[in-house]
Amino acid sequence: MDFPEELKYTEDHEWVLVENDVVTVGITNFAQDQLGDIVFVELPEVGDMLEEGKTFGVVESVKAVSDVYAPVAGEVVEVNEVLPDEPEALNNSPYEAGWMIKIKLADPAVLDGLMNVTAYKEFVEKD
Amino acid sequence: MKITPLNQIHRQLGARMVDFGGWDMPVQYSGVIAEHMAVRTTAGLFDVSHMGEIEVSGAQAFEFLQYATTNDLANLTDGQVQYTALCYETGGVVDDLTLYRFAADRYLLCVNASNSDKDFAWLQDLQKNTDFNDLTLINRSDEYAQLALQGPVAANILAKLTSTDLSAIKFYRFKEGMVAGIKTIISRTGYTGEDGFELYCAAADGAALWQELMKVGESLGLLPIGLGARDTLRLEKAYALYGHEITAEIMPIEARLAWITKLKKGNFVGRDAMLKAKQAGLSRKLIALTLTTSGVPRDGYPVLSGGRQVGYVTSGTMSPSLRKGIALALVETAVAESDEPLQIGIRKRQVLAERTALPFVK
Numbered sequence: 001m002d003f004p005e006e007l008k009y010t011e012d013h014e015w016v017l018v019e020n021d022v023v024t025v026g027i028t029n030f031a032q033d034q035l036g037d038i039v040f041v042e043l044p045e046v047g048d049m050l051e052e053g054k055t056f057g058v059v060e061s062v063k064a065v066s067d068v069y070a071p072v073a074g075e076v077v078e079v080n081e082v083l084p085d086e087p088e089a090l091n092n093s094p095y096e097a098g099w100m101i102k103i104k105l106a107d108p109a110v111l112d113g114l115m116n117v118t119a120y121k122e123f124v125e126k127d
Numbered sequence: 128m129k130i131t132p133l134n135q136i137h138r139q140l141g142a143r144m145v146d147f148g149g150w151d152m153p154v155q156y157s158g159v160i161a162e163h164m165a166v167r168t169t170a171g172l173f174d175v176s177h178m179g180e181i182e183v184s185g186a187q188a189f190e191f192l193q194y195a196t197t198n199d200l201a202n203l204t205d206g207q208v209q210y211t212a213l214c215y216e217t218g219g220v221v222d223d224l225t226l227y228r229f230a231a232d233r234y235l236l237c238v239n240a241s242n243s244d245k246d247f248a249w250l251q252d253l254q255k256n257t258d259f260n261d262l263t264l265i266n267r268s269d270e271y272a273q274l275a276l277q278g279p280v281a282a283n284i285l286a287k288l289t290s291t292d293l294s295a296i297k298f299y300r301f302k303e304g305m306v307a308g309i310k311t312i313i314s315r316t317g318y319t320g321e322d323g324f325e326l327y328c329a330a331a332d333g334a335a336l337w338q339e340l341m342k343v344g345e346s347l348g349l350l351p352i353g354l355g356a357r358d359t360l361r362l363e364k365a366y367a368l369y370g371h372e373i374t375a376e377i378m379p380i381e382a383r384l385a386w387i388t389k390l391k392k393g394n395f396v397g398r399d400a401m402l403k404a405k406q407a408g409l410s411r412k413l414i415a416l417t418l419t420t421s422g423v424p425r426d427g428y429p430v431l432s433g434g435r436q437v438g439y440v441t442s443g444t445m446s447p448s449l450r451k452g453i454a455l456a457l458v459e460t461a462v463a464e465s466d467e468p469l470q471i472g473i474r475k476r477q478v479l480a481e482r483t484a485l486p487f488v489k
């Protein structure tokens with residue numbers, strides 16, 4: 001299964017792309033595969049302040065509702081406006097077209113708590 | 128966990144398996160939406176061997192079933208199937224089922240998997256507490272495998288494997304015949320709203336029947352279908368599911384099942400309670416709702432009118448055919464029959480839901 005090396009990962013199966021003090025967040029290929037056909041996405045609004053570990057959105061497959069958790073604290077500076085109309089992008093392109101939100105980091109140090117690709121692969125295999 | 132005779136096949140196909148009422152069952156193979164659309168456009172094959180089969184035979188079988196079930200068996204003929212229900216004295220539902228008439232004194236009841244032990248015990252108790260003595264009840268659930276072959280080309284696929292004249296088997300009729308050399312009950316029934324068959328064979332033959340059907344069906348677009356799509360397919364057609372639209376606390380006449388509840392056929396279990404409830408006026412009614420904006424209704428979500436909860440969703444999903452959220456909901460009768468706008472509460476949102484004529488998908 002495909003997990004890009006340049007990304008960081010969480011135990012909730014989100015990926016994080018770090019670019020200076022802004023991070024892009026989405027769900028991993030593993031997460032979308034587990035969920036199955038995704039039919040609905042709920043995202044926060046630009047300007048919302050997120051707390052680390054708290055729910056920032058909802059992803060629904062035909063069968064199930066899943067919360068998505070903020071991997072880091074910070075302000076939402078951009079959301080993927082296309083996703084609510086094309087939730088299947090989360091299945092088809094989890095790392096590109098399926099990105100969910102961009103967060104301006106409150107504290108760059110928190111990134112140290114995220115997994116690199118090797119650690120995440122091990123985590124997925126144990127899961 | 129219990130397994131069907133096809134468990135190994137599902138695993139080989141890479142199905143995602145789930146615990147379904149104590150059964151290890153496939154919820155999806157290629158994906159719920161792709162599987163759903165295959166059944167609507169070509170054909171799908173379901174393992175429904177978890178369903179229970181109870182044989183009722185004897186000189187008093189007819190009389191007993193007429194008393195135990197809600198529908199009227201009087202006009203049934205050999206080779207006919209009937210959708211019906213078992214009720215408690217309260218009018219609540221023990222289970223819904225299909226009843227097969229093999230002869231005036233021999234019937235097979237196909238019941239829900241997770242209810243089969245309960246149903247069998249219920250029928251045994253009913254026999255004990257009544258005067259129906261010339262009657263034999265046998266739980267044959269473990270003896271049968273059952274496959275559902277459903278979709279517009281289902282008959283084309285089945286015809287390749289049987290010399291039985293399928294055109295002679297009308298909707299809700301069955302015949303016993305050979306399919307791929309396997310002794311099978313060929314029933315023109317299903318839970319998808321498409322043309323198709325439910326095929327019963329000996330448990331030991333189930334895997335072979337599946338493989339033969341897949342082999343001849345693949346070129347016609349036949350896909351294996353899991354329980355995920357089974358649910359979206361039935362819900363688009365507004366078919367009731369036990370535990371959702373009908374439960375021990377919901378009477379069939381509240382759940383749009385008056386057509387299988389023949390209050391005038393004579394006495395049957397639950398009839399008095401239903402007559403009384405009908406006389407007093409039913410307090411709630413099952414309605415169909417379609418969301419006007421994006422969102423997925425789920426069972427248990429509240430139905431609101433003017434900010435007040437007036438009912439709840441019994442089943443909800445994203446309809447793969449309509450690409451809209453659809454729901455069946457049990458709501459107060461007065462509200463159901465009014466044209467007050469209704470909303471479904473989805474987390475913090477209240478989403479406008481339009482009353483919809485049934486079925487959702489014609």
